[in-house]
Amino acid sequence: MRTLLIALWLGAALTNVAVAQTPAAPGAVQSANIMDIQPEASTQPGYAQQNNAERAKVQPGNNAPMWRQVGSGTEGTSSLPKSQAPEAGVLIQPFVQYPGSRLTNAGEAWCQVRNHWLIPYGGSLLLIVLGAIAIFYWRIGSFKLHEPRTGRLIQRFTPFERSAHMFNAAAFTVLAISGLVMAFGKFFLLPVMGTTLFGWLAYILKNAHNFAGPLFAVSLVIVIVTFVRDNLPAKGDLNWLLKGGGMFSEHEVKSGRFNAGEKVVFWIGVFALGLVVVASGLVMNQVLPGIDYSRSTMQIAHMVHAASNILMLVVFMGHIYLGTLGTEGALEGMKTGYVDETWAKEHHELWYDEVKGRA
Numbered sequence: 234m235r236t237l238l239i240a241l242w243l244g245a246a247l248t249n250v251a252v253a254q255t256p257a258a259p260g261a262v263q264s265a266n267i268m269d270i271q272p273e274a275s276t277q278p279g280y281a282q283q284n285n286a287e288r289a290k291v292q293p294g295n296n297a298p299m300w301r302q303v304g305s306g307t308e309g310t311s312s313l314p315k316s317q318a319p320e321a322g323v324l325i326q327p328f329v330q331y332p333g334s335r336l337t338n339a340g341e342a343w344c345q346v347r348n349h350w351l352i353p354y355g356g357s358l359l360l361i362v363l364g365a366i367a368i369f370y371w372r373i374g375s376f377k378l379h380e381p382r383t384g385r386l387i388q389r390f391t392p393f394e395r396s397a398h399m400f401n402a403a404a405f406t407v408l409a410i411s412g413l414v415m416a417f418g419k420f421f422l423l424p425v426m427g428t429t430l431f432g433w434l435a436y437i438l439k440n441a442h443n444f445a446g447p448l449f450a451v452s453l454v455i456v457i458v459t460f461v462r463d464n465l466p467a468k469g470d471l472n473w474l475l476k477g478g479g480m481f482s483e484h485e486v487k488s489g490r491f492n493a494g495e496k497v498v499f500w501i502g503v504f505a506l507g508l509v510v511v512a513s514g515l516v517m518n519q520v521l522p523g524i525d526y527s528r529s530t531m532q533i534a535h536m537v538h539a540a541s542n543i544l545m546l547v548v549f550m551g552h553i554y555l556g557t558l559g560t561e562g563a564l565e566g567m568k569t570g571y572v573d574e575t576w577a578k579e580h581h582e583l584w585y586d587e588v589k590g591r592a
Contacts, residue, residue, distance in 0.1 A: 320527050329529070331536065343532040351536070355543040356417055362547050366554050376480060376560045378575055386571040387588055389490075395570055397455045404449035405549070411438035411445070412542060443518065450511040457504055463490045464499040469583070490584040495552075502548035506541050513538035 277291060285298045326339035333350045334342035390398070414422065415435060423431045470493035472486060473479075478494055479486040486492075491499070512521075516534040519526045556563050562576040577585040 326528060331532075339529050339532060343536065346536055347539070351539045351543070352416065355539065356420075358543060359413075359546060359550075362550050366550060370554070370558060375558055378561055378573075378579060379483065380575050380579065382573040382575050385574045387574055387577050387585070388570055389566040389572045389577070390570045392570065394459055395567060397452060397459050398567065401449065401452035401456050404445045404452055407441055407445040408449055409546060411442040414438050415442070416539070446511075446514050446518070450515070453503070453507050453511060457507075460491075460499060461504075464496045466496070469493075470496065485580055485582075487582040488580075488584070489587070490581060492581065494555075498548055498552045502545055502552065506545040506548065509541040510538060510545060513541065 280291075283291075283298055285296060288295050288298050328336055329339045329342050330336045331339075331342045331346050334345040336342075337345070415438065418431065418435060422434070426434065467489055469487065469489075473488055473493035474497075476486050478488075478492060513534045515521050516524060516526075517531060517538060524530065556567065560580070562572060563580075566572040566576075574585070577588070
């Protein structure tokens with residue numbers, strides 16, 4: 234056994250000598266014994282400024298200069314046309330610092346914002362609001378009418394207004410479900426469904442998201458144009474907000490067709506956040522002309538899209554609750570277009586008086 238081990242050791246040694254003495258073909262990468270490389274190469278004058286060819290002479294295989302150039306955003310060559318791929322020759326983006334990220338390359342900075350802020354804090358905010366609504370409904374329940382219904386109905390929404398609202402709500406529902414699954418599905422669905430089934434579900438919802446997006450954009454504009462007049466600020470709105478609408482007292486604060494709370498939902502949730510969501514979504518789908526669709530543009534658009542969507546979901550969660558389970562008779566107005574006189578008088582007395590005055 235000892236003779237066999239000595240023979241193997243001598244064979245390996247002779248092989249190393251032969252490899253070391255064998256000249257490399259012209260232009261080929263030369264091998265080097267790590268023991269032959271001088272450890273003090275970094276002390277040579279101009280070491281940090283060496284290019285890749287110069288570094289190879291003192292430390293063969295050390296490509297640090299090349300990767301420093303790549304990491305600094307140096308653009309190389311690419312066969313793709315600039316019009317289709319404006320930064321195809323850039324392997325690693327330059328250093329930036331997005332809100333919530335460290336100073337690092339743009340791709341890593343975007344990952345930090347998404348994984349350290351948008352996903353954990355956005356998901357927590359949605360759960361907190363959902364839990365608050367559940368507790369509110371458990372402890373207080375829906376707002377009931379104080380007086381019995383009269384049986385006399387008042388038209389609250391025209392067929393066109395109802396169609397516009399329902400069409401927009403349907404597109405929003407598809408976008409919300411698909412967006413939540415794509416953002417948070419791997420945390421609560423993937424462990425249950427497995428990779429194959431979850432992959433198919435995510436693929437289907439991703440395509441549904443892309444198709445529902447333009448429908449939501451069109452219906453959003455229609456909703457804004459349709460309801461903007463009745464959501465303009467009016468006398469008494471500030472008083473309504475300061476008193477919380479009087480929802481926890483015997484009588485609500487008088488309001489017009491839409492109270493100040495509904496106007497806040499319209500201007501913040503529908504108008505401001507809605508338009509930001511649509512605009513950032515159009516950028517991500519690369520359908521707006523005159524925009525440089527580079528990676529940094531898409532990263533910024535995604536961060537804006539995700540943050541505005543989370544805030545819009547929070548606003549609409551309260552709106553959906555008050556329009557369904559939270560207020561007796563509210564859903565009837567959207568389903569049929571008509572509400573009882575008692576409901577109109579208790580929730581929107583100024584509008585009720587206006588309608589009765591026109592009757």
